Amino acid sequence: MSEQERRLFVSARMVAERAGVSRSAVSRTFTDGASVSDETRKKVLEAAQKLGYHVNHLARGLRERSNIVCLVVADITTPIRAKLVDELTRKLQAAGKITMVINSETDTESVSAALGMTLNYRADATVVLSGTPSASLIETCLANGQQVVLINRDDRLSGGHNLGVDNAMAGREAFFLLRRAGCERLGVVTSTARTASLIERERVFVEAAEEAGVPVTVTAAGPTSYASGLEAARRLFGRSQAPDGVFCVTDLLALGFMDGARDEFRIDIPGDLCVIGFDDIAEADWRSYRLTTFSQPLAEMAEHVVALIAQPAMAGQEKRVFEPMPVWRNSVRPAAR
Amino acid sequence: MSEQERRLFVSARMVAERAGVSRSAVSRTFTDGASVSDETRKKVLEAAQKLGYHVNHLARGLRERSNIVCLVVADITTPIRAKLVDELTRKLQAAGKITMVINSETDTESVSAALGMTLNYRADATVVLSGTPSASLIETCLANGQQVVLINRDDRLSGGHNLGVDNAMAGREAFFLLRRAGCERLGVVTSTARTASLIERERVFVEAAEEAGVPVTVTAAGPTSYASGLEAARRLFGRSQAPDGVFCVTDLLALGFMDGARDEFRIDIPGDLCVIGFDDIAEADWRSYRLTTFSQPLAEMAEHVVALIAQPAMAGQEKRVFEPMPVWRNSVRPAAR
DNA sequence: CAAAGCTGTGCACACGTGTGTATCGCTGAA
DNA sequence: TTCAGCGATACACACGTGTGCACAGCTTTG
CATH class of the missing domain: 3.40.50.2300 (Response regulator)
Structure with a gap:
């Protein structure tokens, strides 16, 4: 009883029986390049339609690529x-x-x-x-x-x-963008998730700054998320020497960071603080943010x-x-x- | 040549040969509930490990549930x-x-x-x-x-x-929330995608308003997206009699709508305009929005x-x-x- | 010691395909 | 008429499983 109701998927054999042809005729009908006469193809297609037949890709995957x-x-x-x-x-x-x-x-x-x-x-x-x-x-x-x-x-x-x-390129470019905007004290907001990509972006940015003799502070307040960006803003602007140009290694971090800076510290962006993100997610283009960032292709x-x-x-x-x-x-x- | 390199996945038969047992012994080793002696199980597991064997779920799916x-x-x-x-x-x-x-x-x-x-x-x-x-x-x-x-x-x-x-409940509730906040002219922002859910939310809200004798306008500026919400704000506040309480049938619409109202018309939320969304997406909790909405479980x-x-x-x-x-x-x- | 029970294993089948091979029927040319 | 050629079709095999059935070997019981 319980076995009977399980066996329900319609197979090529059933189609063949219904159409009055061999199973291989059915198979050939559904593989292009195989030779089938128009008449049998028609019969097969009709029977398949009637029974609701769909080729079993699992079985097909046994022989060739899945x-x-x-x-x-x-x-x-x-x-x-x-x-x-x-x-x-x-x-x-x-x-x-x-x-x-x-x-x-x-x-x-x-x-x-x-x-x-x-x-x-x-x-x-x-x-x-x-x-x-x-x-x-x-x-x-x-x-x-x-x-x-x-x-x-x-x-x-x-x-x-x-x-x-090219994370290195982004890190370097972010540095130059902020410098060109006249930023004097830089910052990096990253996450505690030590992904290779994020590390690279941070590393190159920091190296470029140090090479140019510009002070940089690195902040990682949690995982790669909006909340971590928010928290990073709290930490950074609670101090005395707050940065005026920040590279956030991810847009999500950047958006949280922007909201934290504006909402809790009344900081004007980009007047008093410049922010650069990375990813170019849809939210970065929203009116409340209009975030300068890098887009991945x-x-x-x-x-x-x-x-x-x-x-x-x-x-x-x-x-x-x-x-x-x-x-x-x-x-x-x-x-x- | 090209055939030889294709046949690469290791099968139970190869494991059996290597372990010096029958193929069914291998099969039983990997199906729990089957009886295998500890000794053969050990031999099988070792050979499987060595060869990198993984049970073929496609083949398994031929007999039972996939x-x-x-x-x-x-x-x-x-x-x-x-x-x-x-x-x-x-x-x-x-x-x-x-x-x-x-x-x-x-x-x-x-x-x-x-x-x-x-x-x-x-x-x-x-x-x-x-x-x-x-x-x-x-x-x-x-x-x-x-x-x-x-x-x-x-x-x-x-x-x-x-x-x-329960979309009807949300539509009704949204109406009462806005009324309780003192809103006099209501609006619905929806999308041109005529999904049953969205239609229902809109319908119930409008019916509740009409029943109470409160004016309502319905705006659909495009698909269910941030951009459509933005555009809806432009249309609504370009008119003379702008609403002071709006139910957006989706958070995305609501966020775009809020940004449009604030950014292009300097409207204060919730001072001059109350907005309610639906979905409770993560972005609705962001500092720039803090959107009152409904969460789906x-x-x-x-x-x-x-x-x-x-x-x-x-x-x-x-x-x-x-x-x-x-x-x-x-x-x-x-x-x- | 014989019989019965229990455990573990191998054989064989079924699952649903795609395709190589052989066969069959038909057409056209010599 | 005979035979080659050709297109369509049936048969059989392989793909990798899970499992029912039979059987061998061992243990337990009378």
Whole structure:
């Protein structure tokens, strides 16, 4: 009884019986390039329509590529990540792939568990957006013929394709933008999540400042979030020597920081304080903020990922760096003459 | 050559050969409840570890449930939707399911194509967050033993489980909140996307106002977005008789509307204008807005979805309505004495 | 000591495909 | 008329599992 109701999905054999042809005729009807006469094709299609037949991609995946791509991601709620997931799913779909999302934590163990899942489902490729998987597990994926793509992850990871943005350029550029606006005391607002990208942006900015002999203070008040930016403002402006130009390594941090500075300390932006962010999330363009920031070319990056996956295990590792584009808005004063 | 490199995933047979046992021993080792001696289990696990074996869930899915759940969603970038996807993926994963995301458009044809995909991959269940699929295709899914869950979709759809929030309650409550704050001329800001939920919120609000003899104007300036809210403000406050209390059927609309009113018309909120939103997205709590709104109990809803899917094709259709919770912040004046 | 019970393992089948190979029927040319 | 050629179709196999069934080996009981 309970067994009977479980066996319900309609298979090619049932379609064949109904259409009065062999099962392979059905199979060939649904694979293009195979030769079927117009008459049988018509019969098959009609029977399939009647029965509600859909080719079983799981079974198909046993023989050839599964066309499954796994996205390993934490914190999908973050605007920048949501946007990236959106771009990837959309473009992968257009390329005939289906997307599995594995919502992982950022710790290595969780990411490794996610990688295991990816192998369980014989995914053609795995795209890691968050956290850093163990090198050995990446090796396993590669050995099993699975592509691995790491986005904005740690550079010193050996295996897999690697793509990210030029964080150093952004850090340097942010410094010059603030200097050109006449800022004398600089600050960096970053998060306690020690991601390679964030560290790099901070490091280059600080180095550029020190090289020019400009004082810099670094503040990390919590995870990469609006609340941490808010808290960073409290810490920074509670002191005596507050900065007048701040580079926030993330837009979310920047927006919280702006609100904290304005709401709790009545600081005018960009009059008394210039702020630069990174990511160019939708909220950065909202009227209350109009944040000057850097945009990641997410669409191009997604396109590149799809291209990488399309070709079967192309020339080993590849490292591709995209240029973030400065987006001028109103949180930084025009350059002083 | 090109064939040789394709056949790379390690199978149970290879593990069996390496461990010197039968393939079924390997299979039993990885299915709990099966009886295997400690000795062979140890040998199998060791060989599996060595070879990097992972059970093929696609093959497993041929015999029993696939443990795949498909999420059909458009506009994953929208904060409320991203949050829901986050909750669902997380909870489904905890329940031993894997999530496939199908990024669809909202038109019926796209959603139907997505439903087709869902059948292709023999998903145990499909959760529709956006758009309204054709009733006949839902019927097909149901006939194939697949669960269908519609979240905040059109009510008059026959098949599948249905869950959503009490939009009527929110519309009514919004009216009373604004009236209690002393608002005399009301307005509704909605979108041109004629979703059932949005229509219901608007309808009830307008009816309550008309019943009480309070003037109401309805504005729809575009899709459900920040930009539409901004544009709605331009239209509303360009007229002579501007409203002093507005219910925006979505937080995104509300935030854009607030910014438009303040930035372009120097209107004080909540001094001259009270605004109420719906969804309670993270941005609504930001310092620049502090929007009074209604929160959807997304966590509970996700939990309910998981519970529905867990039991195999429980008692047919079910309709469950969740109560949105009013969230008091600063965009509405305290009640006048 | 014999019989019965219990545990662990191997064989074989089913799940739903795609495709290589053989067969069958038909057309056209010699 | 015969035979090559060709297009369409049926058969069989492989893909990687989970599991029912039979059987071997060991333990327990009378």
